[in-house]
Amino acid sequence: MHTVLDAVAVDMGGSLSKLAFFEPDSGWLGETIRAWRRHPSYAFAVKEPSLSLRTKSGVLRFSRFETADAEALATSLALLADLAAEHPDAGEIGDRLAVTGGGAFKHRHTLEAAFASSAAGSVSLEPSDEMAALAAGFRFLMANHGPAAQSYWYTVDKDSMTLSARKPLDAASASLDAVLVNIGSGVSVLHLDGGPTGVARRISGSSIGGATFWGLCRLLTKYATFDEAIAGASAGSRDTVAMLVSDIYGSGYNAVGLDGSIVASDFGKISTMAHNPREPGVLRDADLARATLVLVLNNIAQISTLVADKIASSQDRGEPQLANVFFMGGMLRPGVMEDILVTGLDFWSGGSLRAAFSHHQNYLGALGALVGNKRSLEPSSLVATHVDGTLVTAPDDGVGP
C-alpha cells in the first residue's frame, strides 16, 4: 500500500517549484489524487497535461507553482493529506515527503507548518541532492519511457541558419555519456556517465541563468511575466542592441574565423549610441528581450562546450564519446530558447556537439525525487507498458485518463 505523500515529489528552485506525482488508475489513492486536482487549492498550479505519461497502472503527472507562492503550494499539499484522510477507505497519509532543490531547504518550515495543521500532522521532508535527482529523472525517462518519444534534437541549415523539424533521439545515442545543462535561476552543468546506472557529477555552472534574463527584462522592458518576455524575445532582434563583429570591423574578422554576423559584444551597440538609449521609442522591448536572451543562452552554450571539452579530454578514450548536450530546467521553454541554444552550441563546438531537449525538461528533478523514493512506491508502477512509450496527453479535466 502506498501512502499519499509517497505519490508526490517537489523540486523547489529559486523561481519555480515543480511537482511530479503518480495517479493510479484505480483505488483510493487514484481517487484522492483526482479529487485533489479538482480542488480549488490546486488551482494555483500551472498544469502540464501534455506531459502526462501513461504507466502500467496509472499516469505520471506534472505541474508547477511559483516558489514565491510557497504558502499556496504548502496549503495545497496539506489539503491532499486531508483528502486522503477523508476518503471512505481512509487512505494512509504517510509522514515523509520527497523533495529536492534549494527551496526545499529555505521553505521547509512553510511546508512543515501546513502539514502540522492538516490531518498529516508531523511530516518530515526527505531531500534528494538536486543534481542527483536531475540525473535520476533523466535516466528514468530514457530507460523506461523511451528516448525517441521523450527527447529530440534539431539540425541547423548553415545557409539560412534555421532549424529543422524536431528529430527523435536514437536509443543508442541516449546511452552515451552526456552533458546535462540545467537552466533554472542559475545554471548547473553536469557530466552524466553513460549507461543506466552511471553517476552524474556537477562540473561547473553559471550565475547567468533564467532569472538573469527575467530580472533584466523586468528592469529593461514592460513585460509582466517570464513567459511574456520569452514571447517578446521570439519577435525581437538582437541587432539593434548587440554590437556585431561587422559593427567593429565593417565585415568579418577573418584571421580568427569570426563571421560579421557574430555578436562581438552583448548590449555593445547601446554603449556607443550618440543619443540617450533610455528615451522612449529608441529601443523596442522585444529587441531588448531578444538581446538579453541571446546574452544568457549564448553564454550557456559556450560554457557547456568548454565543459564538454574538459570532460572529453579527461576521458582519454581516443575517440570522443560525448556528443549530446541535454538542456533542461525550470526556466527552459520550447521555441526561441531552443533556437538560440542549438545555433549557439553548433557555433561554439564547431558542429561537434548536439543540443538535445526533453519534453519533460522542467520536471526531471521532481521526477528523479519521485522515482528515487525507494521506500514504498513500486518502481514498476511508474514504468511505461512499452519502453518506447509515448506521451499520453491525458486531459487535465479532473476525470483522469
Added chain:
Amino acid sequence: MHTVLDAVAVDMGGSLSKLAFFEPDSGWLGETIRAWRRHPSYAFAVKEPSLSLRTKSGVLRFSRFETADAEALATSLALLADLAAEHPDAGEIGDRLAVTGGGAFKHRHTLEAAFASSAAGSVSLEPSDEMAALAAGFRFLMANHGPAAQSYWYTVDKDSMTLSARKPLDAASASLDAVLVNIGSGVSVLHLDGGPTGVARRISGSSIGGATFWGLCRLLTKYATFDEAIAGASAGSRDTVAMLVSDIYGSGYNAVGLDGSIVASDFGKISTMAHNPREPGVLRDADLARATLVLVLNNIAQISTLVADKIASSQDRGEPQLANVFFMGGMLRPGVMEDILVTGLDFWSGGSLRAAFSHHQNYLGALGALVGNKRSLEPSSLVATHVDGTLVTAPDDGVGP
C-alpha cells in the same frame, strides 16, 4: 631616418582607439611629436603620462580617443603629418601607418581621407592582426622593460576576501605559458606560449565584455560615462540585485561546495521581487552597476579558467606549467574590476591560477603594432636602458621628459 608615421601606431577597438608613439629625445622627429602633443587637434586625446616609458633614446607615450570620434583621431594624425612637413628640417612623413583592431578596417576611409587632405597625401594602413599585436606588445614589455616594473598581482585573504597590496611579478614566472584575456567591447582569450618568441593563439572569447557593462549601465543607471559607472560600481553592492546561493537554500549548498555568499543568479533577486523594480528608489544606481560588473567579470574569470584547463590538458606535460592569467584591454581599469577578477579567478580555479595585470593593459595592442613595425624603427631605440626599467612618469606638459 624614421618617418613620422613610423613613430605612431593605432589600435582601434569597438569603443576606444589607443595610440602608442615614440618621441625621440632630440632631432626633428622629437620636436615634431612634442609640437603635436601641444596642438589643439591632440586635445581630444585622453593622455596617459603615468604610463610613459623611458627608452635608450626617447620616451614611449600612450593616449586614447573614443572610436566614435574617429574623425577627431584622423584629423589629429593628419596634423602630425603637416607638422613634420612644416619642420625646418623637413622631416619625412612616410606613406604607411601601423594599425590594429577591428576599427582600423571599419574607419580606414576616414583615416585615409584625412591624410589625403594633408601634407602626407596617399597613406596606406598596415594592419597587424589584433591578437598578434596584443601578444607582441605584451612580450616586448616583459622582455625589454622588465616584468617586475610593468606587471603585478595580488594575493587574496580568504577570511576577509580582501586583496593584498600589489606584488611585482617575478621574471621567471613571466616566461611561463600564460593566458592573455583582452577585455575590450568583447573579450578574447589567448594562449601565449612561454618564451620571448612564442606564438599567441586565440582559444576562445566572450561577447559579454566591457561594452556589455557600459551598454547595460546606460540603460539601467544615470551614469554619464564608462568611468563614472565603474566608480559607482566601486561603491555599490551586488547583494540587493543578485540572487545568492543563500537566497535559494537559506544557507550554502554543501553537497557541491557552494558557499551561501556565492552568486547563484545575476539579477536573480530582481526576478522574484514582489514590487516593481523600475519604481524610483527601489534600486540604487551603484548597486545596479556593481551587479552588472560582477555579471561580466565573474563570467570572464570562469571562461578564462575553463580555457586555462583546456590548454593545460592539451599540453600533457605532467605538471601544469600555466599559472598566470594576464587581464588587459581597453576597458579594464585598476580598482574594483581587479578585485572582482582576482577573487573570481581564485574561486573558479580553486586557487590554482593567478590573476596578473599590466600597467599598460589598455595599450598592449597599440604597442605591439608599433614595435612590430619592422620597416624602419630601430627596435633598440624602444628598449629600456635597463631591463628592469621602471615607468618614467614623464609629465605630459608638452615640454617632453
